[in-house]
Amino acid sequence: MPPLTWRIALVSLILLGSCTAASPPLTQNKVGADHLSAARFEEDMTFLASDALEGRKAGTRGYQKAAAYVAASFEDMGLTPAGDDNSYFQEVPLGRNISILQKSSFHIHGQDPFFVQRDFVPLPSPTEEEITATGDLVYMGGGIDAPQFGYTAYQDIDVQGKIVVITDEVLKDMPPEEAAHLRNKRTKYDTAARHGAVGVVTLSASHLPKIFSPLPDEEDLKPLNNIVLHPEGHYQTIDAAVRLTADGTEKLLKATNLDWESVWAGVATPQPLGITATLTTATKFETYRSPNVIGMVEGSDPVLKHEYVVLSAHLDHIGMKETPSRHQDLIYNGAIDNATGVATLMEAARKLMDAPKRPRRSVIFIALTAEEIGLLGSEYFAFTPSITRGEIVANVNLDMPILLYEFTDVIAFGMDHSNLGAIVEEATSNMGITLTPDPVPHMSLFVRSDHYSFVKAGIPSVFLFLGWENGGEDVFNNFLNTHYHKPSDETDLPLNYAAAARFSALNYHIVYAIANSVERPQWKETSFFSQPLVKPNPADP
Numbered sequence: 001m002p003p004l005t006w007r008i009a010l011v012s013l014i015l016l017g018s019c020t021a022a023s024p025p026l027t028q029n030k031v032g033a034d035h036l037s038a039a040r041f042e043e044d045m046t047f048l049a050s051d052a053l054e055g056r057k058a059g060t061r062g063y064q065k066a067a068a069y070v071a072a073s074f075e076d077m078g079l080t081p082a083g084d085d086n087s088y089f090q091e092v093p094l095g096r097n098i099s100i101l102q103k104s105s106f107h108i109h110g111q112d113p114f115f116v117q118r119d120f121v122p123l124p125s126p127t128e129e130e131i132t133a134t135g136d137l138v139y140m141g142g143g144i145d146a147p148q149f150g151y152t153a154y155q156d157i158d159v160q161g162k163i164v165v166i167t168d169e170v171l172k173d174m175p176p177e178e179a180a181h182l183r184n185k186r187t188k189y190d191t192a193a194r195h196g197a198v199g200v201v202t203l204s205a206s207h208l209p210k211i212f213s214p215l216p217d218e219e220d221l222k223p224l225n226n227i228v229l230h231p232e233g234h235y236q237t238i239d240a241a242v243r244l245t246a247d248g249t250e251k252l253l254k255a256t257n258l259d260w261e262s263v264w265a266g267v268a269t270p271q272p273l274g275i276t277a278t279l280t281t282a283t284k285f286e287t288y289r290s291p292n293v294i295g296m297v298e299g300s301d302p303v304l305k306h307e308y309v310v311l312s313a314h315l316d317h318i319g320m321k322e323t324p325s326r327h328q329d330l331i332y333n334g335a336i337d338n339a340t341g342v343a344t345l346m347e348a349a350r351k352l353m354d355a356p357k358r359p360r361r362s363v364i365f366i367a368l369t370a371e372e373i374g375l376l377g378s379e380y381f382a383f384t385p386s387i388t389r390g391e392i393v394a395n396v397n398l399d400m401p402i403l404l405y406e407f408t409d410v411i412a413f414g415m416d417h418s419n420l421g422a423i424v425e426e427a428t429s430n431m432g433i434t435l436t437p438d439p440v441p442h443m444s445l446f447v448r449s450d451h452y453s454f455v456k457a458g459i460p461s462v463f464l465f466l467g468w469e470n471g472g473e474d475v476f477n478n479f480l481n482t483h484y485h486k487p488s489d490e491t492d493l494p495l496n497y498a499a500a501a502r503f504s505a506l507n508y509h510i511v512y513a514i515a516n517s518v519e520r521p522q523w524k525e526t527s528f529f530s531q532p533l534v535k536p537n538p539a540d541p
Helices: 006-019 035-048 061-077 176-183 185-194 218-225 246-254 260-264 335-354 376-383 420-430 451-456 472-482 497-516
Strands: 089-100 105-108 120-123 130-139 163-166 199-202 226-228 241-244 271-297 308-314 362-368 392-398 409-413 461-466
Touching: 035 061, 035 335, 035 497, 061 271, 061 335, 061 362, 089 376, 120 271, 130 199, 163 185, 163 271, 176 185, 185 199, 199 271, 226 376, 241 246, 241 271, 246 260, 271 335, 271 376, 308 335, 308 376, 308 451, 308 497, 335 362, 335 392, 335 497, 362 376, 362 497, 376 451, 392 451, 392 497, 409 420, 420 461, 420 497, 451 461, 461 497
Parallel strands: 130 163, 163 199, 199 241, 308 362, 308 392, 392 461
Antiparallel strands: 089 226, 089 271, 105 271, 120 241, 130 271, 271 362, 409 461
16 A cells, blocks of 8 residues: 555644554455555545544534545545635535524414423524514425325415415325425425415424424434525525424314324315414524535546536534533544545545546535535535536435445435436446345435435436345444444444445446436436426525
């Protein structure tokens, strides 16, 4: 293994200081693999998941150290800076909700008051510190607008100036990726706003599975308690929203003709409820910045080099425990989530730089910030790119490859919606890797990683995830139950670096083929996602 160049070595010494450790020797599971590729992967992942980076939470010094390391690596590879001002960094302006003030309120006119936290949780507005909405309540079931799948409530009922009441309905008899998008809370809010609603009330029930938790869980609040500050608005959304607890839901239903059982069975008909409500949400956002790290390999075709294929992986994780205690690991190192994804991206970049010939299109490698708090770094880049908007033609995304076994199959989320699917099929077939369907559609993985931001921006995208063959199912379940978002997700897990080298090679081949194809990446005409998912706000300039 050749030594690191002085740039990488210097960054490592500065950032890690006395914590710097020699790279561990190549392990036995690298036998028969590309030793150099496996070793480089191990070196990158070991650094990114080290304690010195303090869990890489967006906006922290640990994340800045990780970003500096990736930027120095890009420079060492010879990648062209593709961030702001000819640098490797695109600064992403972010906001975090630091308080939900007690003056937030919700009440049905003429009824007993609802109490904050006990009966309802106010959800912060992405645009206003305090906002009030008054309107007649209209029950809209799951809040879905998809006539092609039989969901026509918004066509049948006028909600202009109204407050819609929705549930976390599980969609049946619908393709899993479309269902994941339509169930997404942001989608439901945007849909209500597009039809003229002024507020949203979401119901909860404690007797249902966890996806119907009585209080908003971490996944509910991520995209609501954190925002990205776009230089100009680009979508309509609801500013006034609350989520009722199970007690609050029961209180609201008693004031209407709806009954609990029919609502949760999904058979209650969308209808005006005959009552009026007022809701006020009061929040305060703290602003801060955190960079995406972006490098580029210029294409060889004088025309097509102005089209860009993006390979992405999120660099951030969730930081450190806020309430430390003795004899307890305080750092969420995020080795699998997502140091493995970033290391895969970096190794794919090296392979492309070493290729005998550059592909026709340019390739952008981007280590994204703020994925863990709502896909915010990718949202900012997809809608406010550091390169000319409209020239990004495809995205391939990497997130949490659980490289703990010899994988034999992969899941390619999104591949059926565009001509990228044929390229993925050819690359996997050439490497003897099987393509398998999503084994956990109920987890809505399609909307839980950064490729989804590109999809919403109208860019064909695929997200590669390791499959369940050859012991993959047990590995997946064990990681999710034992290590996911826990301090134990660190480098002492039995990483299979031969599998890591193979996965890096697969992604390299896919990206190269997309960038080198004569045909431009495009959606299939029959795809649900071929139409814009994000509607422009008429109020925006």
